[in-house]
Amino acid sequence: MTFDWNTIDVVIFDVDGTLYNQSRLRRQMTRSLLSHYALRPWQAYDLQVIRIFRKEREKMCLDQVSNLEEAQYQRCAQKINVAPQKVKQIISKWMYQAPLPHLQACSYPGIQMFFNAMKKRGIKIAIYSDYPATDKLAAMGLEADLVVASTDESIDALKPNPAGLSYILTTFNTTPERCLFFGDRDELDGACARQAGMPYYILTETDKQTNFYSALAESVATPQPV
Incomplete structure (x- = not known):
């Protein structure tokens, strides 16, 4: 080209x-998530929050949603009966902050x-x-x-x-x-x-x-x- x-x-x-x-980063993050929650099994529901958030956000590509910044957390929260702020904390940690140290190598x-x-x-x-x-x-x-x-x-x-x-x-x-x-x-x-x-x-x-x-x-x- x-x-x-x-x-x-x-x-x-x-x-x-x-x-x-992205595939390489996801493999790295999967290892990080599993090692983290293997030591904290009582917090493992966070993994479900991440999964539902990604799934619902993909669906939102087809919708006309206003106030997208807040709506993305609210939609996930409604699906799993968790406070939107809790969803936001989990996503911020694992999707926005935790990957940063690995991006240079990826x-x-x-x-x-x-x-x-x-x-x-x-x-x-x-x-x-x-x-x-x-x-x-x-x-x-x-x-x-x-x-x-x-x-x-x-x-x-x-x-x-x-x-x-x-x-x-x-x-x-x-x-x-x-x-x-x-x-x-x-x-x-x-x-x-x-x-x-x-x-x-x-x-x-x-x-x-x-x-x-x-x-x-x-x-x-x-x-x-x-």
Whole structure:
């Protein structure tokens, strides 16, 4: 896959599965969860909370839900009769904080090189994730010009709703044709880009096993005819 970098103002990235190997991280987190709760069996119901939260949040992609930040915890809480604040504490610990120390090792090869090459070329970098991503970027040693999450008050919509992409376009005062969106799930990232009329690329399993981003970094750094 080749891209004409002369025609691109902004490159937008999903995070989970796009900037790092999600399968590898999940294996690491499964080990962490099992070792933690093996010593605390009376707290093992937390695992059920995590499972239901993920399941319900996937369903919310098909719904038009307002106040998404709170609704995601409330929906899970209603399913398992737990206080929303308790759900939020468990999710914050195991989905937002505990993975951070492992993200650097799970990052795809060449991603930092790709980011640096785009910065040198003057291409803006935006992050659009369904989950908060600022801490994840810091853990991976990556910097972006703009970071937005579906749960932000200014977005308040999960993919494939293109609200996040529209917000990015407005912020950078550019058009969909001058952007490129990288994701790993066609039913979410691809559908989101199609609704916005934006060029996109969905990482393949081959991409995830090769130096895909390193090759892109080299192509960005190579002068192209205008």
